[in-house]
Amino acid sequence: MLAYTLKRIGLAVLVALAVSAASFALLFVSGDPATAILGPNATDTDIKYIQELYGFDRPLWQQFLDWLWRALHGDFGRSFFFQIPVHEVLLQRLPVTMQLGLCAITFALVLAVPLGIGAAVRPNSLLDRLALLLSVAGQAIPSFWFGLMLVVLFSVLVPVLPSSGSDTWKHFVLPTIVLGYYATPAIMRLTRSGMLEVLASDYIRTARAKGLSQFSILYKHALRNAIVPVVSLAAAQIGFMLAGSVVVESVFALQGAGMLAWESIIRGDLPTVQAIILVFSLAYVVLTLLADLLNAWLDPRIRVS
Numbered sequence: 001m002l003a004y005t006l007k008r009i010g011l012a013v014l015v016a017l018a019v020s021a022a023s024f025a026l027l028f029v030s031g032d033p034a035t036a037i038l039g040p041n042a043t044d045t046d047i048k049y050i051q052e053l054y055g056f057d058r059p060l061w062q063q064f065l066d067w068l069w070r071a072l073h074g075d076f077g078r079s080f081f082f083q084i085p086v087h088e089v090l091l092q093r094l095p096v097t098m099q100l101g102l103c104a105i106t107f108a109l110v111l112a113v114p115l116g117i118g119a120a121v122r123p124n125s126l127l128d129r130l131a132l133l134l135s136v137a138g139q140a141i142p143s144f145w146f147g148l149m150l151v152v153l154f155s156v157l158v159p160v161l162p163s164s165g166s167d168t169w170k171h172f173v174l175p176t177i178v179l180g181y182y183a184t185p186a187i188m189r190l191t192r193s194g195m196l197e198v199l200a201s202d203y204i205r206t207a208r209a210k211g212l213s214q215f216s217i218l219y220k221h222a223l224r225n226a227i228v229p230v231v232s233l234a235a236a237q238i239g240f241m242l243a244g245s246v247v248v249e250s251v252f253a254l255q256g257a258g259m260l261a262w263e264s265i266i267r268g269d270l271p272t273v274q275a276i277i278l279v280f281s282l283a284y285v286v287l288t289l290l291a292d293l294l295n296a297w298l299d300p301r302i303r304v305s
Contacts (some may be wrong), residue, residue: 004296012289019281020071023274024064076275081267086275089260094279096166096256097249100179101241103172105234107180108187113230116191117218120199131188138185147178147251164253175252179245183237190233194226235291239284 034042034050042050051057055066070076076086119128154174155163165171198204199222207217245258253259257276264272 005293008289008292012285015285016282019285020068020278021064023278023281024067026270026274026277071275071278076278077271079264079269079272081264081269081272086271089272090257090275090279093255093257093260096254097242097245097258100172100175100245100248100254100256101238103176104179104241105183105238107176108183108237109234111180112184112187113191113227116188117195117223119188119192120195121218123196128192131192135185135188138181143178143182143247144251146181147174147248150174150177151251166254166256171252171254175248175254178251179241179248183234183241187230187233187237190230191226194229195222198222198226231294232288232291235287236284238287239280242280242283 034047034054034056048057055063067077074087076090078084079086079089082089115127115131115134119125119131122128151163151174154161161173162168162171163174195218204217204222207221212221242258245254245256246262247258248254249256249258250262257279261273261276263269264276
């Protein structure tokens with residue numbers, strides 16, 4: 001287990017370095033960053049001053065190493081728009097997005113895993129068809145449209161939930177449903193297919209022949225093996241939710257990191273965009289690493305693969 005853990009950590013570090021380089025390169029994708037800061041009407045003198053002020057006149061490899069060193073210490077530079085350190089803006093906005101993501105993945109797992117198990121236990125039944133309907137609808141319905149329909153239904157026609165803000169837990173109910181429902185179809189289908197494969201295996205037939213209860217067969221023997229790919233998918237879905245929170249936070253006016261990313265792109269606030277992409281990407285890398293380690297603990301065969 002130790003060798004496998006060290007191997008996965010090494011790969012995660014390499015991926016994190018690649019992500020860091022890609023995030024840094026974003027600053028130069030649109031051309032000279034000094035011109036982007038000052039605008040197209042800037043004089044050569046002003047551009048030269050900004051280049052010297054921010055260090056844009058140095059070689060790129062020096063700029064990258066300096067930026068990476070400061071990023072490792074939580075210093076992502078100064079926001080062009082807010083005129084304060086980027087990490088202060090992130091600390092204000094990230095808790096909202098993290099809370100939304102945690103609630104959404106919990107909602108998705110609580111809805112998808114039981115439905116997937118039930119659909120596998122009773123294939124081609126009414127429950128199986130209902131799970132298939134929810135899966136197809138979850139893939140077909142755009143998140144922004146689903147969010148707007150929930151606002152109309154639960155905030156306008158039947159005003160029981162607020163449509164915007166993040167002051168109380170009620171403000172997170174509708175965004176959680178929208179963002180969580182986006183991840184539900186994939187988790188449910190993978191749970192169903194995994195359970196169907198495991199339930200058809202020889203050791204499950206042996207367990208039934210020994211007279212074990214249905215509950216013991218499903219949750220003690222079958223689910224432990226079927227849940228391994230679901231863990232990896234759930235970790236990936238959390239990463240997708242962080243990126244997908246841009247749309248959901250815009251619909252429900254949640255002042256989170258997703259909304260901040262959209263605002264920063266519109267305003268050309270490149271240091272903030274850099275930091276958000278880096279933080280979201282590193283979160284995805286860490287979640288994937290944790291999922292791999294958890295899967296190795298659940299299934300020892302993974303450690304020697």
